[in-house]
Amino acid sequence: MNKEVRKTFGWSAIIFISLIPVFLLFFAGPETTDFAGYSGITQGLGEIAGLVGITMFALTFVLSTRIKWIEDIFGGLDKVYIVHGILGGTALILILSHPIFLVLKYVPIYLPLAATYLLPSLYWAVNFGIIAVLGLIALLFITLFTKVKYHTWKFTHEFLGLVFIFAALHAFLVRGSISKDYIFHGYYLYIAVISAIGILAFSYSLFLKNRLMKNAVYSILKIEHKKDMWTIEMSPEHKPIDYKSGQFIFVRFYNEKLSKEAHPFSIASKSGSKNIRIIVKALGDFTKDLEELKVGDKVSVEGPYGRFNFKNQENKNQVWIAAGIGITPFLGMVEELESSPNFKIELYHTAKDQSELIGYDFLSLLSSKLKSFRYIPWNSKEKGRRIDTKDISQVSGNLKEKDFFLCGPENFKEDMIEQLTNRGIKKSHIHEEAFNFR
Amino acid sequence: MRFKKLKTTVAIALIIFILVIGSIVIIGLVQAAKNQNHTPQRLTVTNVNQANSPQVNKNTNNVQTQVQTQQQSQIIFHPMIRTMAS
Structure with missing residues (x-):
């Protein structure tokens, strides 16, 4: 099964599971006449929005378990987190519309009645729902619209499990104590299954994942610090992890001055090497503290994750485009080109200035040595602008015959994907590394 | 920016939610308060x-x-x- 088919299957499965309450409502629900009229329609839409929302909410926890077969379906953990984000946002929108549709039923009757409906009451079944909605708004607002520190965000995000428990309690209790209306046969069974899936997946991620996953222990062999970039080479204490270049790992440094939180970094060394090299740019709060690292510090490595490797594609005529620190996964891949003569690679690296052209000397040397590899550095400061597809087509010729690998800041990638698709390149021929998980 | 469209949609949904729920609660409570104030005054x-x-x-x-x-x-x-x- 190819990448696109797997991805379509994954999305179809998510949409189908999310829509199960709609099918149940139609096939095991009340007579259609119950949904007739203004009151019936608003009631029905409110119930559907709430049930589909809580189903999607439960699925977001399943997607964040980092289970390998889910990663295989969506083509890498970075892609799984994109699906997780889209699903979480959609769940929020549906859960927000749940009380809106339900309250619309009361608006034409008597507005004070509708107001009372939305406020906390003596009925905990309703109050659990209010707590869940407010909690979800607060936590997803932090995720989507604020720039808090990574470990603060991660800490707040873990409370979504608690919010889900409140939502499940609301769904369980509201029918018995308040609404008393008949939704569909097997309603309680459905809610029990969805609640169990969500709570088990969340509990696994929070309490069991780190214990069950055998993280490899490495120690720092070498640290090079240049401007705001650190090149860190690590050697395994025992068995090394089996990785491919272009993949990424979660790294936790055991240094008392650094956060114990695991952070994702692209691997910059070639497939199957005993040692792992990562290159880190001081972009966030954590990476700025890396100057505290010492040779010999222990490191816990989880992974590898991701499917960003040039050998995964049949087309051997490839263009690699990196921006800034996005060059790191390509540095490991180019080391394998000597043993992969069938590939024809053109690597474009755009950076703000000469100092940010990481690996310039090594890549220039390799370019002069290998016929199958061409290195095209792009100094934006000198050129006065960022590279675009017109520049690339002038060097690489017909772009439609090639596969594209992109890595760099999100806005750069989005811009590049838009330009490439405008030039008729199919999205299935564009492969990107999404290392920004938030 | 990742999730650009999603962020915009969520922001719109949040604004609609706050406006609809907020106005129903505020207008409803004001009406309820007015009704309570008016009812006893009917006694002259x-x-x-x-x-x-x-x-x-x-x-x-x-x-x-x-x-x-x-x-x-x-x-x-x-x-x-x-x-x-x-």
């Missing part, structure tokens, strides 16, 4: 004798009891139950 007492008469006292007590019952029912009963009961 023209003179002290009338006000002290057993009939007026009975009427006043009835209205007060009605208002209290209404206030209590708003606190105790959830609208879904009241709609079903009606």
Whole structure:
């Protein structure tokens, strides 16, 4: 099964599971006449929005378990987190519309009645729902619209499990104590299954994942610090992890001055090497503290994750485009080109200035040595602008015959994907590394 | 920026949610407060004798009891139950 088919299957499965309450409502629900009229329609839409929302909410926890077969379906953990984000946002929108549709039923009757409906009451079944909605708004607002520190965000995000428990309690209790209306046969069974899936997946991620996953222990062999970039080479204490270049790992440094939180970094060394090299740019709060690292510090490595490797594609005529620190996964891949003569690679690296052209000397040397590899550095400061597809087509010729690998800041990638698709390149021929998980 | 479209959609949904829910709660509570203030004023007492008469006292007590019952029912009963009961 190819990448696109797997991805379509994954999305179809998510949409189908999310829509199960709609099918149940139609096939095991009340007579259609119950949904007739203004009151019936608003009631029905409110119930559907709430049930589909809580189903999607439960699925977001399943997607964040980092289970390998889910990663295989969506083509890498970075892609799984994109699906997780889209699903979480959609769940929020549906859960927000749940009380809106339900309250619309009361608006034409008597507005004070509708107001009372939305406020906390003596009925905990309703109050659990209010707590869940407010909690979800607060936590997803932090995720989507604020720039808090990574470990603060991660800490707040873990409370979504608690919010889900409140939502499940609301769904369980509201029918018995308040609404008393008949939704569909097997309603309680459905809610029990969805609640169990969500709570088990969340509990696994929070309490069991780190214990069950055998993280490899490495120690720092070498640290090079240049401007705001650190090149860190690590050697395994025992068995090394089996990785491919272009993949990424979660790294936790055991240094008392650094956060114990695991952070994702692209691997910059070639497939199957005993040692792992990562290159880190001081972009966030954590990476700025890396100057505290010492040779010999222990490191816990989880992974590898991701499917960003040039050998995964049949087309051997490839263009690699990196921006800034996005060059790191390509540095490991180019080391394998000597043993992969069938590939024809053109690597474009755009950076703000000469100092940010990481690996310039090594890549220039390799370019002069290998016929199958061409290195095209792009100094934006000198050129006065960022590279675009017109520049690339002038060097690489017909772009439609090639596969594209992109890595760099999100806005750069989005811009590049838009330009490439405008030039008729199919999205299935564009492969990107999404290392920004938030 | 990752999730650009999603962020915009979520932001719009949040604004709609705050506007709809906020206006229903505020207007509803204001209306409820107005209704509570208006109901007792329907009693017009023209003179002290009338006000002290057993009939007026009975009427006043009835209205007060009605208002209290209404206030209590708003606190105790959830609208879904009241709609079903009606």
